[in-house]
Amino acid sequence: MTSTEVHPASEPARWVYLDRIRTRPGPSTNPDVFSPEAAAAAMETMKILVIGAGGLGCEILKNLALSGFKDIHVIDMDTIDISNLNRQFLFRQADVGKYKAEVAARFVEKRVKGIKITPHNCKIQDFDEDFYMQFQLVVCGLDSIEARRWINATLVNMVDEDVEDSYKPLIDGGTEGFKGQARVIIPTITSCIECQLDMHAPRAAVPLCTLASIPRQPEHCIEWAHLIAWDQEKPFPQLDKDDPEHITWLYQKALERAAEFNIPGVTYSLTQGVVKNIIPAIAATNSVIAAACCNEALKIASNCAPALGFPEANYMMYSGNDSIYTYTFKHEKKDDCPVCGQLARNMDVDPTWTLRELVDSFAARPEAQLKKPSVRAEGRTLYMQSPPSLEAQTRPNLDRTLVELGLEEGQEIAVTDPAFATVTFKFKLKFKQ
Amino acid sequence: MTEIVMSQTPPILHGPSEKERKYDRQLRLWAASGQAALESANILLVNSGAGTVGAETLKNLVLPGIGRFAIYDEAQVEEADLGVNFFLDDSCLGKSRSQSLRDLITELNPDVQGTWYPNEGVKTLESLLADSPVFTAIIYTHPIRLDQLSQLKAYGQQHKTPLVAVHSAGFYSYFQINLPGAFPIVDTHPDETATTDLRLLTPWPELVAFAEGLTKDIGGLDNFEHGHLPYVVILLHYLEQWKAAHDGKYPTTYKEKTEFRKVVQDAARTGNPEGGEENFDEAAAAVLKTLVPPSLPSGLKEVFEYEHSDPVEQRSGFWLIADAVKQFYEKHQCLPLPGKLPDMKAQSKVYIQLQGIYKAKARKDAAEILQMVQAAPGGERVDPAEVDLFCKNAAFVKLINATGGGGSSSSSKISRADRLKSAAALEFANDETAAFTLAPLSLLPIYLALQATAHAVDKPLNADGILAVVAEQAPGAEQNERVVQAAQEVARAAGGELHNVSALTGGMVAQELIKIVTKQYIPIDNTCVYDGIVARCQVLRL
Ligand SMILES: [Zn+2]
Numbered sequence: 001m002t003s004t005e006v007h008p009a010s011e012p013a014r015w016v017y018l019d020r021i022r023t024r025p026g027p028s029t030n031p032d033v034f035s036p037e038a039a040a041a042a043m044e045t046m047k048i049l050v051i052g053a054g055g056l057g058c059e060i061l062k063n064l065a066l067s068g069f070k071d072i073h074v075i076d077m078d079t080i081d082i083s084n085l086n087r088q089f090l091f092r093q094a095d096v097g098k099y100k101a102e103v104a105a106r107f108v109e110k111r112v113k114g115i116k117i118t119p120h121n122c123k124i125q126d127f128d129e130d131f132y133m134q135f136q137l138v139v140c141g142l143d144s145i146e147a148r149r150w151i152n153a154t155l156v157n158m159v160d161e162d163v164e165d166s167y168k169p170l171i172d173g174g175t176e177g178f179k180g181q182a183r184v185i186i187p188t189i190t191s192c193i194e195c196q197l198d199m200h201a202p203r204a205a206v207p208l209c210t211l212a213s214i215p216r217q218p219e220h221c222i223e224w225a226h227l228i229a230w231d232q233e234k235p236f237p238q239l240d241k242d243d244p245e246h247i248t249w250l251y252q253k254a255l256e257r258a259a260e261f262n263i264p265g266v267t268y269s270l271t272q273g274v275v276k277n278i279i280p281a282i283a284a285t286n287s288v289i290a291a292a293c294c295n296e297a298l299k300i301a302s303n304c305a306p307a308l309g310f311p312e313a314n315y316m317m318y319s320g321n322d323s324i325y326t327y328t329f330k331h332e333k334k335d336d337c338p339v340c341g342q343l344a345r346n347m348d349v350d351p352t353w354t355l356r357e358l359v360d361s362f363a364a365r366p367e368a369q370l371k372k373p374s375v376r377a378e379g380r381t382l383y384m385q386s387p388p389s390l391e392a393q394t395r396p397n398l399d400r401t402l403v404e405l406g407l408e409e410g411q412e413i414a415v416t417d418p419a420f421a422t423v424t425f426k427f428k429l430k431f432k433q
Numbered sequence: 434m435t436e437i438v439m440s441q442t443p444p445i446l447h448g449p450s451e452k453e454r455k456y457d458r459q460l461r462l463w464a465a466s467g468q469a470a471l472e473s474a475n476i477l478l479v480n481s482g483a484g485t486v487g488a489e490t491l492k493n494l495v496l497p498g499i500g501r502f503a504i505y506d507e508a509q510v511e512e513a514d515l516g517v518n519f520f521l522d523d524s525c526l527g528k529s530r531s532q533s534l535r536d537l538i539t540e541l542n543p544d545v546q547g548t549w550y551p552n553e554g555v556k557t558l559e560s561l562l563a564d565s566p567v568f569t570a571i572i573y574t575h576p577i578r579l580d581q582l583s584q585l586k587a588y589g590q591q592h593k594t595p596l597v598a599v600h601s602a603g604f605y606s607y608f609q610i611n612l613p614g615a616f617p618i619v620d621t622h623p624d625e626t627a628t629t630d631l632r633l634l635t636p637w638p639e640l641v642a643f644a645e646g647l648t649k650d651i652g653g654l655d656n657f658e659h660g661h662l663p664y665v666v667i668l669l670h671y672l673e674q675w676k677a678a679h680d681g682k683y684p685t686t687y688k689e690k691t692e693f694r695k696v697v698q699d700a701a702r703t704g705n706p707e708g709g710e711e712n713f714d715e716a717a718a719a720v721l722k723t724l725v726p727p728s729l730p731s732g733l734k735e736v737f738e739y740e741h742s743d744p745v746e747q748r749s750g751f752w753l754i755a756d757a758v759k760q761f762y763e764k765h766q767c768l769p770l771p772g773k774l775p776d777m778k779a780q781s782k783v784y785i786q787l788q789g790i791y792k793a794k795a796r797k798d799a800a801e802i803l804q805m806v807q808a809a810p811g812g813e814r815v816d817p818a819e820v821d822l823f824c825k826n827a828a829f830v831k832l833i834n835a836t837g838g839g840g841s842s843s844s845s846k847i848s849r850a851d852r853l854k855s856a857a858a859l860e861f862a863n864d865e866t867a868a869f870t871l872a873p874l875s876l877l878p879i880y881l882a883l884q885a886t887a888h889a890v891d892k893p894l895n896a897d898g899i900l901a902v903v904a905e906q907a908p909g910a911e912q913n914e915r916v917v918q919a920a921q922e923v924a925r926a927a928g929g930e931l932h933n934v935s936a937l938t939g940g941m942v943a944q945e946l947i948k949i950v951t952k953q954y955i956p957i958d959n960t961c962v963y964d965g966i967v968a969r970c971q972v973l974r975l
Contacts, residue, residue, distance in 0.1 A: 013512035017929030026925045027918040066932035083457045216784040261781045280461040283496040287940030295933035305966045316968045320944045322955045326970040
């Protein structure tokens with residue numbers, strides 16, 4: 001699909017630096033795949049999707065626009081908040097409250113002539129495979145693991161071995177403070193985001209009894225206010241973590257709790273950080289990671305130099321806390337990956353557990369991280385989260401032990417979660433002695 | 434023993450200010466002190482060449498709120514700029530590049546002041562340097578004219594200003610930081626897990642008494658109390674027992690420590706409803722990590738052994754405190770206690786008491802050091818808060834550029850040219866064995882090839898031209914196959930930048946400048962080379 005308003009070939013002077021690289025091979029360019037004439041032409045018509053128009057997303061849009069991509073789509077459901085302005089450089093004070101995707105797309109289109117950016121102010125889950133099929137490349141700059149897992153599973157599912165176009169390379173970036181990572185995933189060919197899930201283990205939750213009776217840290221007081229006091233007192237119908245009034249209420253409660261136990265250190269900022277699980281973020285790190293991702297996009301699209309994932313290293317870790325350190329390596333594909341592998345994944349369980357204990361354990365397991373799991377075993381439904389009738393029917397099973405339910409060592413169970421509708425997670429039970 | 438943490442009157446609730454909200458995500462990294470340092474900084478960018486890497490660096494400094502910046506750039510905006518630089522648009526064509534960049538970059542943050550040169554009043558770099566207030570740091574991009582480079586170097590030496598050279602071309606880049614002297618950092622932000630310092634092998638009387646009080650009838654405690662003994666107390670109790678059975682000696686070898694760990698594990702009650710005790714699990718898990726005798730970390734050792742050549746530097750707050758900490762260490766054979774207690778299973782009241790004991794000891798140590806500081810000439814001017822910070826971070830204090838600084842001693846005068854030659858010999862020797870050691874290949878070839886074009890202002894060099902310059906700077910290196918390839922790759926770009934590589938490099942340079950300006954985290958020492966083909970960096974001392 002070529003759009004008529006795109007005519008960069010008429011501006012060779014403008015793209016002279018890029019074309020020196022795109023149209024002339026270097027010593028590392030693979031002559032079997034590189035064609036000097038084809039590279040730039042292919043990028044003219046290529047459709048590329050950007051997921052996220054936040055800290056990474058703003059950088060990614062700028063970088064792709066200046067890397068010769070002409071037809072860019074961007075998805076983000078969020079609106080602009082004042083705390084975005086220290087790094088999301090396409091937004092100004094006057095844009096607060098507007099859709100990120102919309103404002104970012106208009107800004108870059110206006111700044112870089114001859115490119116088209118189509119914004120989608122919605123969730124990635126609002127689109128189906130037909131939508132994703134139109135793109136040749138996907139670049140992801142998200143802060144949510146869940147959204148990453150969803151798009152990963154979707155792209156893996158779309159692969160049809162007989163159709164070359166059904167392989168959509170996914171380039172993913174993430175940052176935290178001075179650190180970050182960039183990775184390239186070729187669905188079903190390289191290790192996928194689900195294969196790498198244990199590299200992003202969830203933070204260990206504080207036991208409820210600590211919160212309820214023996215708090216020691218300011219975070220314990222804040223979590224108490226958040227998880228216990230709020231539910232007891234319901235000061236507002238629904239907790240809105242972006243509403244300062246709600247955060248102030250939690251802060252006040254946490255302070256009272258801290259005073260009761262003589263615990264120092266509860267602040268408004270900490271309250272907000274704990275409740276919203278805020279990850280520190282700066283422009284400089286976003287700049288590094290987004291550019292690392294887009295550099296791979298340029299290499300994949302033009303073949304002007306070998307890209308990550310083809311086939312050796314596929315992952316670059318970056319750390320700027322202590323000097324600068326990068327580690328670029330090959331993350332191996334896992335045969336027992338629930339998304340791209342064939343085998344069930346081993347799971348250590350205690351046979352004396354109740355089904356409830358098993359179900360609750362999925363959220364914290366680094367290899368699972370499922371919040372609303374439904375469980376089946378050999379065609380039998382053990383527990384379903386929905387619909388309500390089925391939930392009620394299977395609820396009694398929750399209080400029975402695994403042994404009572406007839407589960408055996410080595411047995412496979414199938415787990416589904418509404419967050420990843422297309423995936424069935426297969427686990428093989430390993431009983432603890 | 435517990436600290437009074439709150440007054441009787443309820444604390445005043447105040448939400449964050451507008452500025453705190455805007456900068457929230459970064460204040461969590463460098464706090465108000467770092468932000469204040471950023472806001473008082475004044476950065477000069479001397480922009481030349483294709484000019485994008487400088488603009489990207491500035492973007493990443495303006496967004497977090499650097500105080501002021503100035504751009505010196507003699508170029509007029511051309512078509513080629515618009516294909517690579519995001520902070521220029523069609524309306525800028527033919528205009529002064531520095532003015533256009535200033536306009537579109539200051540737009541990013543209304544708190545930041547920017548100026549541009551050359552202009553009507555200030556026509557040359559020389560007059561800019563002569564007439565401006567002192568710059569906090571100067572960034573210059575390659576290729577740069579030799580006369581301008583020597584003006585910058587002279588300025589850097591005279592005003593002790595850090596200089597950062599940045600070079601981005603095609604898939605390659607590097608940047609090099611030239612600090613005016615030894616650069617100490619106290620607030621290095623080590624990983625939280627590394628900072629636990631419990632002094633279990635050298636407990637002080639208050640800690641011993643507290644532990645004894647809780648464990649004197651350990652067998653008679655009910656299950657709740659037993660299951661909530663803090664692991665620090667558990668370890669102190671069984672260490673005493675161990676000593677009594679081992680001629681008063683602590684477990685020191687790995688074998689003894691694993692034996693001791695078994696003792697602790699076996700002491701857990703298993704007949705309770707939970708079938709075990711979490712606090713004893715925590716105690717057992719902490720044995721190998723926490724039963725370590727006090728030692729002097731290498732970073733601080735370097736600080737203690739540093740020989741001053743600059744008397745002004747020697748009387749600075751940092752060095753006066755470092756001298757006092759050294760005295761303290763010689764006297765007590767340990768560093769001041771940082772005083773932080775990690776979270777552990779315990780009853781609230783007991784934990785807070787224990788936390789109070791660690792904090793009180795930390796305050797006592799800090800007070801002793803403050804006294805030593807104040808006894809030294811000039812010490813009365815030192816801010817006690819600076820002493821506190823040093824004491825909390827003593828084990829992680831770091832000295833950057835220790836040998837390159839100080840301004841005089843003969844060893845620091847090893848010329849950059851000689852350092853480059855020896856680095857080349859070392860790196861190429863490592864590469865010979867890389868196939869066996871699986872170490873990544875050196876990126877020095879990229880540095881050599883780029884550096885050869887550092888002053889190619891008028892016309893880009895071809896690969897042969899690049900290798901000819903390399904041959905002068907590191908004789909023999911021009912024969913190295915990877916250097917030849919790097920020269921070809923640099924020639925391919927012919928001085929042009931790729932936006933991604935410049936954005937990535939601008940991000941790294943901005944991170945480094947933030948570290949230098951805030952004196953937090955640890956900057957590179959001193960050259961970082963990036964290869965966008967293999968997606969990797971290497972830091973070299975050149
Ligand atoms: Zn996978």
